[in-house]
Each structure stands twice: as C-alpha cells, then as structure tokens.
Amino acid sequence: MPSPKIAPSILSGDFANLGRDCQKMVANGPEWLHVDVMDGHFVPNISFGPMVVEAVRRSVPREQVMLDCHMMVSNPKKWVEPIAKAGGDQYTFHFEAADDVQGTIDLIRKHGMRVGLAIKPKTDIKEAFPYINKVDMVLVMTVEPGFGGQKFMPDMMPKVEAIRAKSAEIDLQVDGGLGPENVELAAKAGANVIVAGTSVYKSADPKSTIAKLRESVTICQCHHH
C-alpha cells in the first residue's frame, strides 16, 4: 500500500497572502499541497492559472513540498507545458475533459510530471480501469468539482474500493468535504491521499489536524493487512 499523504487544498487559503500562507501550511508538515486550477468552463468557477502556480512554487520550493495540480479545465493538454514550467510536480486532469486520454498522459510524462486521472461523481469508475496501470494516481471526487466547503459524498466509496481492488500500489486520492470525521471511511475503502481544504484551513490547529488525518489513514492501512 502506498504511504499516506495529506494534501491541504490552497483553495481554502488566503489569496491576498498566498505565498506566506503556503509557507505557513508547509510548516505544518503535509506531504503535498493541492493546487486547484479552475477555468470557469469545465467547472462553474475560476480560481487561478499557471502564473499563480509559478508564484506558489517560488514560495515553497520543490525540496519542501510536492505541488499536486488538480486541473479542472476543459482542454487538459493545453496547460501541460505551462504547469510544468510553473513548477508543478503532478498534473491531474479530468477524464470527462479529455478527448485523448492516452495522449494527455503521454504529454504530461514528456514534461516530466507525475500523472493523475480525476473522475467526477457522476462518471462510471469503469471508465478509469483501462488507465490504472498508466497513471500514478486516480482521484475520485467526493463532491462536484468547483468549490471548497461542500459535503462529502460517502456513496463514492465503492468507486474507491473498485480502484484499490485493481491496484495495491497506485496512489488513490479523495477530494471534497474530507476531515477527521470521515477520513476513516475513505481510508478503509483504500484511499491513501487525502485532500483537505476547509477541515485543515479552518482548524484551530492545522498541524494537529494534518497529523490526525495521517494517523487515521495509517491505522486503516494496518487493519487492511
């Protein structure tokens, strides 16, 4: 089983002080930072693009943390080179947005990034099966993408189980509405990468919330074996 990774979503951060805010979050010891790029077309919201990702990268160097870029964009190939140049480490694109899934995977690899494949709540998980051994991570969305602060959808857990049944090694990410109260559900289903926006950023003690999330995943993984 791949190691637990906690990925705070900077969408819940303070955009007026983004650099300092990212540095502060990284000091809390997350494995990854989750970076939500939204184009106002694939999802009904706009966050930021490659220029801001580049600024985030300057604030938190690669040696300190991995930038996990979740690309909620209509034309995923178009942003591969800009995000690689901006310093992204992983590029997660949506199955629903890609007309050429394999070509998108190849392009991301060519630019030296890890590859993630994201699935929206209404998409059949079987669509992802042919690509499981071609990507580094599958992201099972547990809210409709577009906004932070939504409610976790527990009925997505069978999808997580289905992916984990196909691969013991793949990084398996859940994103949307996750916190200490429901992380066990996701981890028991087989998720090892936990995105957390609201629960970490609005926590009185983000460092201990991150540690708590990680501990829950670790305990669930032990019970699996």
Ligand SMILES: O=C(CO)[C@@H](O)[C@H](O)COP(=O)(O)O
């Ligand atoms: O991709 C998204 C939303 O589309 C997420 O990354 C959210 O930013 C997670 O935030 P919370 O649901 O944890 O508040």
